[in-house]
Amino acid sequence: GESVGLHLPTLSVQEGDNSIINCAYSNSASDYFIWYKQESGKGPQFIIDIRSNMDKRQGQRVTVLLNKTVKHLSLQIAATQPGDSAVYFCAENIGGSYIPTFGRGTSLIVHP
Amino acid sequence: KAGVTQTPRYLIKTRGQQVTLSCSPISGHRSVSWYQQTPGQGLQFLFEYFSETQRNKGNFPGRFSGRQFSNSRSEMNVSTLELGDSALYLCASSLESGVNTGELFFGEGSRLTVL
Numbered sequence: 001g002e003s004v005g006l007h008l009p010t011l012s013v014q015e016g017d018n019s020i021i022n023c024a025y026s027n028s029a030s031d032y033f034i035w036y037k038q039e040s041g042k043g044p045q046f047i048i049d050i051r052s053n054m055d056k057r058q059g060q061r062v063t064v065l066l067n068k069t070v071k072h073l074s075l076q077i078a079a080t081q082p083g084d085s086a087v088y089f090c091a092e093n094i095g096g097s098y099i100p101t102f103g104r105g106t107s108l109i110v111h112p
Numbered sequence: 113k114a115g116v117t118q119t120p121r122y123l124i125k126t127r128g129q130q131v132t133l134s135c136s137p138i139s140g141h142r143s144v145s146w147y148q149q150t151p152g153q154g155l156q157f158l159f160e161y162f163s164e165t166q167r168n169k170g171n172f173p174g175r176f177s178g179r180q181f182s183n184s185r186s187e188m189n190v191s192t193l194e195l196g197d198s199a200l201y202l203c204a205s206s207l208e209s210g211v212n213t214g215e216l217f218f219g220e221g222s223r224l225t226v227l
Contacts, residue, residue, distance in 0.1 A: 034215070043116070043202050043218030044155075089155065099145065099168050100216070102155035 012109045019080045021106045023073040023090035032093040034100060035064060035075045039086045047075070047088075077108075085110045114138065116219035118203050124225045130191040133222045137184050137205030144186040145216065146178060149200040158201075161186055190224075198226045 013019050025033070031052040036044035050057045050064045050073075057064050063076040073090050087107050091100035117136040125131050137144050145168075146158040157170035161180035178188040184205070190197055200223050204216035 041220065043204070043220050044216075045218065046215030049215070099157050099160060099170075101157075102147075104154045 009104070010107045010109065012111065013080050015080060015082060015110055015112050017080050019075075019077040019084070019108060019110075021075045021077075021088050021090075021108065023075075023103050025071050025073060025090075025092050027092065027094060028071065029094045030092040032100075033064070033066060033073050034091045034093075035062075035073075036089045036091060036102075037084075037086045038089065038105070044089060080108075080110050082110045082112050084108060116203055116205050116217050118201075118219035118222050120222060121220065122223045122225075124227060125193050126227050127193055127195060129193050130189060131193060131224060132187055132189045133201055133203075133224075135186045135188075135203030135205075135219060137186070137203075138217055141205035141207050141217070142184050143206045144180055144184060145204045145206075146186070146188050147202040147204065148172070149202055149221070150198075155202070158188065193226045195226050198224060200224075 034049040035047040037047050038044040048057060048059045048062050048064050050066050052068060055066055061078045065074045075088060077084055085108055087105045089105045090103045093100045116138055119134045135144060143162045145160040148156045148158055158172055158176055159166055159170060159178050160168040164180045164182060175191045178186060180186045200221040202218050202221045204218045206216050
């Protein structure tokens with residue numbers, strides 16, 4: 001079946017740089033997308049979400065971009081900090097579905 | 113406000129045994145979902161309960177089962193354990209059903225090792 005995927009399994013950046021984590025989805029019926037952050041030894045934590053009627057949404061130091069034409073989602077983290085080191089998951093909800101489908105995850109490593 | 117609590121945090125079992133994991137959702141949350149997380153497969157959905165009813169089920173064998181109590185607490189059970197069942201089992205609760213309503217609140221998980 002269709003699933004959410006990620007382009008890069010590991011991303012290494014320097015502290016202070018901007019990070020971009022990418023996610024591809026293949027189900028055109030998906031209309032709601034979420035980014036989660038999972039730190040070592042913890043459960044995933046909600047970061048930001050976006051609905052399919054939007055192209056961009058900003059939070060605190062994070063921005064999610066949605067390109068429905070190419071079915072692509074990205075998470076931008078500004079001024080990346082060591083505390084941002086974690087695995088980041090994108091997840092998609094298909095309209096009417098109660099259950100999000102999670103991508104495989106990207107490990108972000110921030111070097112001080 | 114207390115978060116999602118999962119017990120036990122760590123456990124070791126042998127093949128053929130069974131295990132029960134517990135999840136206490138955030139107060140007021142009626143939907144509880146369970147996920148299996150492994151390095152190879154990522155986060156795989158097991159099942160979701162809402163108001164004591166299993167509303168959604170993932171593609172796992174019948175050895176995996178769950179239930180939800182009237183206070184929204186949930187348990188999952190895995191019978192006849194196999195080596196491949198070694199994983200982090202995550203519970204997540206949400207205020208509504210989880211559909212398009214925003215975030216799932218995850219617990220820290222129960223790390224199961226099957227020897």
